[in-house]
Amino acid sequence: MGIGSTGVYVSNIRPLFDQYKEGEFTETYTDISAYQKKIYLTSQDTLTAAAATAIVSTAGTISSFDVTTVGLGYTSAPEITVANPVGLGTTQRATGTAVLSGSTVGSITVASPGTGYTNTNPPQVLIAPPRLINEDIGVSTYKGDFGTIVGVGTTTSGSQSQFYFDTYIPQGSVMRDISYVGTAVTVSGISTGDYLVVLNTNLSIGGTFASQDTTGTKIGIATTALDCVYQVESFEDNDQIIHEGSLVGFTTTLRRIFVNVDNSGSIGYTTAPHMGDFSWGKITFKTRIEAQSFNFYGDDGYTGISTSGLVTRLNPLRYVGYTTA
16 A cells, blocks of 8 residues: 555455444544544554664774664665764764665764774664554545355456456345445445455465456465455446255355456356455545555465555544444
C-alpha cells in the first residue's frame, strides 16, 4: 500500500470490523459507526539492526567506519553513536552519519573524527535499530464477504489465460445472519477490480503460476494448488443447482469471477460442494494524517498475505452491551 492509497484490501473483514451487534451507543462515541471506523496498520517487515566498527587512525581519530552488518528494514537514516574516548568527555567524541542503500545501511561517513582514541581499544559503535512502521487511519466504509468455491475452470480472454471460480455463500454462513451483518449477504458482493484470497483448494494445474491484475501485471505466486491472491477481471451471476448437505438440488444464484493468470494450463469445468474457500475485504479510507508505505509479499504465495501489513481495529471488538437484534 502506497502513501497515496485511498483504500486497502484485506483477507477478511466482516463481521469483526463492522459487527452489527455491538450496539448503537458507547461511553465515548455517540454512534457505533464512529467507534468502529478507526483502524491501525502495522508493518510486519523483517527488521534487522545494522552493526559497524570504528577504524582508528595513528593520530587517535576515527578515520572511517566499517559496516559489518547492513541491517534490514530502515526507512530513514539511523542515529549513529560512538563511545567517548577513554578518560575524555563527550566533546572529544567522534560522530558519524549513516547513508542508506535501499532499506539497509550502505555506509557511514565520519561527521567528526573526535580525538583520544586508540587502536588497541577502538570505541564501540551503536546504530539505532529500524523502527516498525504503523499508521492510524479513519475509515469511510467496510465491504467484504467470504464463502466457498463450488466450481472451477479455465478459459481465455483474447490471449489472456484466466481461471474462473463459482463463489457461494453457504446457507449456514454468518454472512446470511442479519443479527451479525445487518443485511443478509446471499450472493458475494465482489466485483471487477476487487482483490480476494482463494485458499484450501483441491485442484492444481501441475505447477506454480503467477496471478495477474487486470492489466496483466503480476500480483503473486501460487505455490499450493490454486491458493493465491487474485484480482477480479470480470464477473457474472448465474442461477445454478447446488448440493449442500441435506439441502439437495436447490437452485441459487452464484457469482462467477474471472481472474488473470500467466499459465495456459487447462482445468475442465469442475463442480463440487467444496472446492476451496474465498474471502475478501475492502476498507475505504476517510483520512490519512501521516501516510506510510506498507509492503505486500505476493511472491510468498497465499502465506505472503499473512506477513504483509497487519490491519486491526483501533478500538477492540466489544464484548458487552451487544444489541439483541
